[in-house]
Amino acid sequence: AEWSTQRMRDAAVDFPVAVVLPAGGSGERMGLPTPKQFCSILNRPLISYTVQAFERLSWIGTIVVVVPKENHDLMLDIVQKFNHTKVTVVNGGSTRHRSIFNGLQVFSNITDSLMPKPKVIIIHDAVRPFVEEDLLLKITLAAKEQGASGAIRPLVSTVIATTSENFLDHSLERTKYRASEMPQGFLYDIIFQAYQQCSEFDFEFGTECLHLALQYCGTNAKLIDGPPTLWKVTYKRDLAAAEAIIKETLSMSVCIIPGAEAEVVELAKTLEINLNTMEMDVIPYAKQSYMDCLLKTRNFIHVSMSGSTSSWINEVVKTLEEADHARLYPLVIIWVQLNITKQSAESNKMDDLIGLATEVLQRNVLLYGIQIDLSKRVASE
Amino acid sequence: AEWSTQRMRDAAVDFPVAVVLPAGGSGERMGLPTPKQFCSILNRPLISYTVQAFERLSWIGTIVVVVPKENHDLMLDIVQKFNHTKVTVVNGGSTRHRSIFNGLQVFSNITDSLMPKPKVIIIHDAVRPFVEEDLLLKITLAAKEQGASGAIRPLVSTVIATTSENFLDHSLERTKYRASEMPQGFLYDIIFQAYQQCSEFDFEFGTECLHLALQYCGTNAKLIDGPPTLWKVTYKRDLAAAEAIIKETLSMSVCIIPGAEAEVVELAKTLEINLNTMEMDVIPYAKQSYMDCLLKTRNFIHVSMSGSTSSWINEVVKTLEEADHARLYPLVIIWVQLNITKQSAESNKMDDLIGLATEVLQRNVLLYGIQIDLSKRVASE
Ligand SMILES: [Mg+2]
Ligand SMILES: [Mg+2]
Known part of the structure; x- marks a missing residue:
């Protein structure tokens, strides 16, 4: 359509x-x-x-x-x-x-x-x-x-x-x-x-x-x-x-922004095929303009392997603020890191994220972080 | 009508x-x-x-x-x-x-x-x-x-x-x-x-x-x-x-039950005349059956001078429970004591009320208590 x-x-x-x-x-x-x-x-x-x-x-x-x-x-x-x-x-x-x-x-x-x-x-x-x-x-x-x-x-x-x-x-x-x-x-x-x-x-x-x-x-x-x-x-x-x-309209669409790694690009494609209850856009994580996609929804999921996040989120929030997109309704950004290891879990990345979440909350942006340890998943295929 | x-x-x-x-x-x-x-x-x-x-x-x-x-x-x-x-x-x-x-x-x-x-x-x-x-x-x-x-x-x-x-x-x-x-x-x-x-x-x-x-x-x-x-x-x-x-219907009507004292009966009459935004019944505080009035609303205000309350509230809650009135929606009971004095404030009536509120809450009844010191009101008339 x-x-x-x-x-x-x-x-x-x-x-x-x-x-x-x-x-x-x-x-x-x-x-x-x-x-x-x-x-x-x-x-x-x-x-x-x-x-x-x-x-x-x-x-x-x-x-x-x-x-x-x-x-x-x-x-x-x-x-x-x-x-x-x-x-x-x-x-x-x-x-x-x-x-x-x-x-x-x-x-x-x-x-x-x-x-x-x-x-x-x-x-x-x-x-x-x-x-x-x-x-x-x-x-x-x-x-x-x-x-x-x-x-x-x-x-x-x-x-x-x-x-x-x-x-x-x-x-x-x-x-x-x-x-x-x-x-x-x-x-x-x-x-x-x-x-x-x-x-x-x-x-x-x-x-x-x-x-x-x-x-x-x-x-x-x-x-x-x-x-x-x-x-x-x-x-x-x-x-x-x-x-x-x-x-209902606000909660019905989501924009998925995978990181550059092949594994998460693949994951995003799978999500796009299988999640039929929501309208979904997958846009590549790149510097080029994706304003149109961003402004179509208020719900964003960023998936990456590495977990480097602050600069990306800051950029997105800045873009959305310039478009005055968070004035009326909160934006929801969920940041997912897939390959959490003992080392990265111990790093202060989550602390960074919590600090950032507190800061953007004042600008009507709800930021959540999820870390998943993929090494512990049950092997399939 | x-x-x-x-x-x-x-x-x-x-x-x-x-x-x-x-x-x-x-x-x-x-x-x-x-x-x-x-x-x-x-x-x-x-x-x-x-x-x-x-x-x-x-x-x-x-x-x-x-x-x-x-x-x-x-x-x-x-x-x-x-x-x-x-x-x-x-x-x-x-x-x-x-x-x-x-x-x-x-x-x-x-x-x-x-x-x-x-x-x-x-x-x-x-x-x-x-x-x-x-x-x-x-x-x-x-x-x-x-x-x-x-x-x-x-x-x-x-x-x-x-x-x-x-x-x-x-x-x-x-x-x-x-x-x-x-x-x-x-x-x-x-x-x-x-x-x-x-x-x-x-x-x-x-x-x-x-x-x-x-x-x-x-x-x-x-x-x-x-x-x-x-x-x-x-x-x-x-x-x-x-x-x-x-x-809206649930919040639009209230039943006022004044105590026996002439002062609160008068107050209830004044409320009935002046509060036009809600449908209001005033029923006398007496042992006779007032089931019909009770079942018309879910919001009750009991006003008294003395503050003797537990037995009355228990009776009302029991009556409403027998009629299965609190099953679907919470009932709200606001108990107002008008002539709080230093002595009565120090009594443990409020503690009693808090205990009672905790108990009836489990039966879907929200009980609030308000004590007002009428002696401190500005003289008018
Ligand atoms: Mg029109
Ligand atoms: Mg019909």
Whole structure:
């Protein structure tokens, strides 16, 4: 999947793509004083996760976050605190459609903006943080080709039509209908034209962008099945669900960095083949840049025969700190030395490691050391 | 709300009510090996919470749990372990409708059962544990009156009709439609007749009981707005959400038991008026039975002037243990002594309390003591 995503990306997104992220909801439905997009999960506001989901993708340009006027400064603080670099904050309107239109105008000549007009615009919700590159690529390419595209999900409940007195009128056949979700993609010219032409009634009571593209531009959107993680964080309980997903994601990947010795390189290969429950990268221990791999996970295992370690760990920690990678969540580094001998056990290497662990702990890095005496393993083969 | 529920209950449910709880789902959608209804939250399977939501209501009779044959023994174990007293376990069929029909047949003459036929049957899902008495009463009374009733919720997403090539055909006007949820209620005779008459196609592909009552008995169900907590535990993330709700529920209520002194009775009244964030009961410190209040919460505050405590705490712990109330979650008892004097501080009462705390801790009771010297408070008024 990783390779096909890479190919799709390289082959196809050779045009500018921007994002509009309406973030105007109130906290009412959650029973919370804070609007849900600004609620914190593991010390980071929900909207920052959503922004990050887009910002990490090189083929995505500007991310326009549309917030109520009273949250403008709060959003600017978030952008600064979490080092978001692609975000433009815009004030919203009184309805969802007005807010999205405000966001789109950033790229139009009307506002005299310097932003280049994107070919494709992605519209998403601030409260759907778990959107994956794979789906964003599909949405973007379908929008480029068809003019409009949107993520869908199967209906969870039967949908029923009610009479005015709240009696059952009829139930819909579930298989013929879908829930319309986010993200949606549009040729910028199409969705901008739809908003320019739509009525006050649409602005006031409509919510569905796909509907506007159909009604005003005759564009039938291409519908693309999305994963269940597209769900909208709506209720207070959804914050707990989102936190569970984030925690699981954090613990689900590991980067193995074997030393130069043939034996540990072999061991790393074996691990890569046999450990299927975690996403795993094995990267060679060398001076060349492996930043991309390092930033994909927070869990690192360094395996070596010799046990020379301090300089390597210091280098990795420094690299990760420069990328601000340990600010939000702890990094875990496990250092494994395989051929511990009586001599090396007596050396003060473990003391060095303990000292180092104490030092990096203050920078949110959890460092563990394991020494294994391979000479005592039972001979096999 | 509590009072009106009490009135509704006393006035109206003077007829037998039973429950059918289909519990046949697999774990597929959750990405879990265990079917979700048997997944544990805080050491208790989800289905046991759902059963408990019905079992605690005096006006609810038999609860028929319909499980796949392979889960029959597991379900019997749960019934025994968690002391469920109203449950009958029945094997399910190959579809949801077949399973519900199997459940209904427990009360029919066909199976020669000894169970009395209920007037109203409530059908619910095993994976919707947070159903409240208030809604169950409304569903039951509407079913008695109209023949059928069902809980509904507003649509969270726009519902769209798709073409066969997965393009947008049209979107439904959200305000005219609702999501059909559980619980649903029926006159037993109506839903049983509907199942007896319905087709193999219905049994195989249908899911909506309200639809059967309409199609085969001409009964238009009364629809009743339910709270957001009616949602169905569907995905793995929903388990985290359910756990969060349960934890919050556990910490949201407190029972205050003042000693006999006028001063603490007054204090308890003040607390009751001013502490609005928690549900609070104040019950008089007396020998009479206050089991109902004790079992509504897990958090107790005993306030007294004198500080005589051991025998009272022992009695409460004993009462709660007899009701098996501390098995699943810890109970918290905070004992507050208000008029600590030099003399009483020097007595060994606190030592007694510490000894007692150590002892009850083994029985899952967390006991804390607070001594306050009221003589040193700043005079006010
Ligand atoms: Mg989002
Ligand atoms: Mg349930």
